[in-house]
Amino acid sequence: MTISSFHPPRRTLMGPGPSDVHPRILEALGRPTLGHLDPLFVGMMDETKALLKYAFQTSNELTLPISAPGSAGMEACFVNLVEPGDKVLVCVNGVFGNRMIENVTRCGATAVRLDFAWGTAVEPAAVEAALKEHGDIKILAFVHAETSTGALSDAKILCGLAKQYKALSIVDAVTSMGGVPLMVDEWQADAVYSGSQKCLSCTPGLSPVTFSDAAVAAIKGRKHPVQSWFLDMNLILGYWGEGGKRAYHHTAPVNALYGLHESLVMLQEEGLENAWQRHASMHKALAAGLETLGIRFVVDADHRLPQLNSVYIPEGIDDATTRQYLLAKYDLEIGAGLGDLAGKVWRIGLMGYSARIENISLLLKALAAAMGEQGIACDAAKAVAAAEATLV
Numbered sequence: 189m190t191i192s193s194f195h196p197p198r199r200t201l202m203g204p205g206p207s208d209v210h211p212r213i214l215e216a217l218g219r220p221t222l223g224h225l226d227p228l229f230v231g232m233m234d235e236t237k238a239l240l241k242y243a244f245q246t247s248n249e250l251t252l253p254i255s256a257p258g259s260a261g262m263e264a265c266f267v268n269l270v271e272p273g274d275k276v277l278v279c280v281n282g283v284f285g286n287r288m289i290e291n292v293t294r295c296g297a298t299a300v301r302l303d304f305a306w307g308t309a310v311e312p313a314a315v316e317a318a319l320k321e322h323g324d325i326k327i328l329a330f331v332h333a334e335t336s337t338g339a340l341s342d343a344k345i346l347c348g349l350a351k352q353y354k355a356l357s358i359v360d361a362v363t364s365m366g367g368v369p370l371m372v373d374e375w376q377a378d379a380v381y382s383g384s385q386k387c388l389s390c391t392p393g394l395s396p397v398t399f400s401d402a403a404v405a406a407i408k409g410r411k412h413p414v415q416s417w418f419l420d421m422n423l424i425l426g427y428w429g430e431g432g433k434r435a436y437h438h439t440a441p442v443n444a445l446y447g448l449h450e451s452l453v454m455l456q457e458e459g460l461e462n463a464w465q466r467h468a469s470m471h472k473a474l475a476a477g478l479e480t481l482g483i484r485f486v487v488d489a490d491h492r493l494p495q496l497n498s499v500y501i502p503e504g505i506d507d508a509t510t511r512q513y514l515l516a517k518y519d520l521e522i523g524a525g526l527g528d529l530a531g532k533v534w535r536i537g538l539m540g541y542s543a544r545i546e547n548i549s550l551l552l553k554a555l556a557a558a559m560g561e562q563g564i565a566c567d568a569a570k571a572v573a574a575a576e577a578t579l580v
């Protein structure tokens with residue numbers, strides 16, 4: 189058998205990530221590969237760091253992309269800050285909080301687990317009570333934008349509580365960066381990680397991270413070496429660090445970094461505030477359209493993520509049948525529910541380049557058709573009109 193080149197169809201990606209990659213970014217990925225120590229490439233790395241500082245709203249010197257997906261950014265924050273014997277307070281309101289617990293345990297530390305109902309935000313009062321009760325929490329960890337449920341937590345208040353109780357904060361901002369306000373310096377967040385494939389609309393596989401001075405001091409003052417060689421920030425700095433000689437650590441994913449650079453240039457061109465505004469207004473349009481189809485949100489209006497919309501699957505509609513129909517007939521992907529929400533909800537992403545009215549109209553038409561096929565008549569034109577009416 190001869191296997192020939194792979195040519196994927198052009199899908200519309202409206203799930204929990206990856207999001208639609210902008211054509212400008214796809215084009216950037218195909219530019220000539222440079223050596224990873226080429227002075228021109230090193231110059232582009234410095235620009236990427238500067239652009240990431242803007243995206244994170246930070247002046248942290250230690251701001252760079254980890255050469256691996258968001259999960260590696262998560263792991264980088266935990267393995268560098270957590271030492272055996274430490275106590276880490278982990279807020280769990282979805283899938284990604286559970287993964288944080290896994291990370292803490294594997295670092296030989298104790299995870300103090302604080303659970304919140306899926307689909308709700310982390311409650312600051314409960315976090316403060318736990319910080320007070322334990323008194324020796326070294327790190328507070330939480331997910332800013334829970335992609336598994338669509339809930340947004342108040343990172344400003346939570347990071348403030350960490351400071352007040354002399355703890356460091358680890359913040360999962362994989363889905364928040366570029367989609368909702370993320371103000372690392374103003375909120376005094378200590379270690380924050382993100383991902384390339386959500387609201388930055390880049391290809392999957394890179395994870396921007398940033399560490400505050402307090403976090404860097406904690407890394408430098410460790411009693412035990414970082415358990416991961418690849419993710420040890422002390423070593424990564426030898427390659428990504430400011431000034432001095434760039435030493436080989438690993439071969440940077442050169443072309444993937446062209447893509448990230450392009451996505452960050454586009455974010456700068458649009459302006460962060462405008463990007464947040466675009467996600468908010470597209471969310472409003474989607475919500476108006478879904479409402480006419482009788483589809484309800486999982487998360488209450490005050491804590492909804494504009495870029496990730498969890499909605500209940502209507503009575504009489506089958507989850508898998510619908511998602512397969514959208515993919516087969518409309519080349520359109522939406523996300524399934526996870527954990528307790530599996531089979532009960534859909535997760536509709538409006539991330540980055542996916543957050544466009546054309547995508548929303550396509551989704552509303554496709555959903556109405558899928559529901560019609562299953563015997564629930566819906567007015568697609570009315571749904572699209574309702575969505576468009578929010579934009580005028």
Ligand SMILES: *Cc1c(COP(=O)(O)O)cnc(C)c1O
Pocket residue numbers: 205257258259260262284331333334335336360362363383392393
């Ligand atoms: C997607 C996601 C991750 C993991 O990122 P990967 O690139 O899939 O490894 C972590 N946290 C949150 C909140 C996410 O949405």
